Structures are given as C-alpha cells and as structure tokens.
Amino acid sequence: MDPGSLLMLMVVMIIFYFVLVRPQKKRAVEHASLLSTLAPGDEVVTVGGIYGFINRVEGDTVFLEVSEGIEIRISKQSVSRRLEAQSRGTDEGVEELETTVDAPEPDGNLPPSP
Numbered sequence: 824m825d826p827g828s829l830l831m832l833m834v835v836m837i838i839f840y841f842v843l844v845r846p847q848k849k850r851a852v853e854h855a856s857l858l859s860t861l862a863p864g865d866e867v868v869t870v871g872g873i874y875g876f877i878n879r880v881e882g883d884t885v886f887l888e889v890s891e892g893i894e895i896r897i898s899k900q901s902v903s904r905r906l907e908a909q910s911r912g913t914d915e916g917v918e919e920l921e922t923t924v925d926a927p928e929p930d931g932n933l934p935p936s937p
Contacts, residue, residue, distance in 0.1 A: 858899055861885065866906040869897060874906075 861867070865877045867887070875887035875895070883899045 857905060858902065861899065861902060861905075867902050868904050868906065870901045870903045873897075 861877060861880055863877050863879055866874070867877060867885075868874050869887070873887070873889060873895070875889040878886045878888050878894055880886075880899065885897050885899050885902060886894050887897055888894050
C-alpha cells in the first residue's frame with residue numbers, strides 16, 4: 824500500500840469518527856444522564872410519542888400517568904426526553920381564544936324560520 828492511500832484511509836476514518844461516532848456517543852451519554860435523573864412529577868415523552876407525568880420509578884420500570892387516574896407501566900429506556908417543568912392541573916400559559924361570529928344579515932328572499 825502506498826503512503827498516499829494509507830493517508831487517505833486515515834483521513835476518511837477520522838472524518839467518520841467526528842461525523843458519526845462522536846455525536847452518537849454524546850447522545851448516549853446524555854440519554855443515560857436523563858434516565859438516571861428521572862423523578863416523580865417529571866413530565867416526559869416516550870419514544871412512542873406518549874406524554875405523561877412520572878408517578879414512580881422502580882428499577883428499570885417507570886409508571887407514567889397519561890391522564891387523570893390512568894397509569895401505564897413502561898420501560899425506563901423508552902423515555903425519550905423530559906419536558907420543561909410545568910405544574911399539573913394549571914392552565915398557566917394557556918391562552919383563551921376570543922371567537923366572534925358575525926351572523927349574516929337576513930335576506931328578504933328567505934322564508935322565516937319555524
């Protein structure tokens with residue numbers, strides 16, 4: 824193998840490391856850190872897209888309240904991310920929309936409604 828080919832192979836391997844391997848390792852470390860800090864009351868999203876609040880954590884199992892009085896058991900590994908801290912049952916930050924409907928003027932050609 825000539826030195827040029829060997830150098831090119833090394834450059835490709837270095838690029839491969841910085842583009843694929845290093846970011847994946849970083850994500851794995853961040854996910855492991857997230858899983859180790861899960862606590863009751865945290866609002867999380869699962870890999871399957873289920874939103875809920877953690878009721879309790881038992882080993883590798885998380886009990887997730889997805890609706891009032893409805894709790895599901897999931898694997899701790901299936902927790903994808905933690906949402907920003909929000910308190911349960913409050914509508915803080917929820918805006919009410921004002922809706923106004925302009926009724927059309929009655930047309931003289933329509934019969935009166937019963």
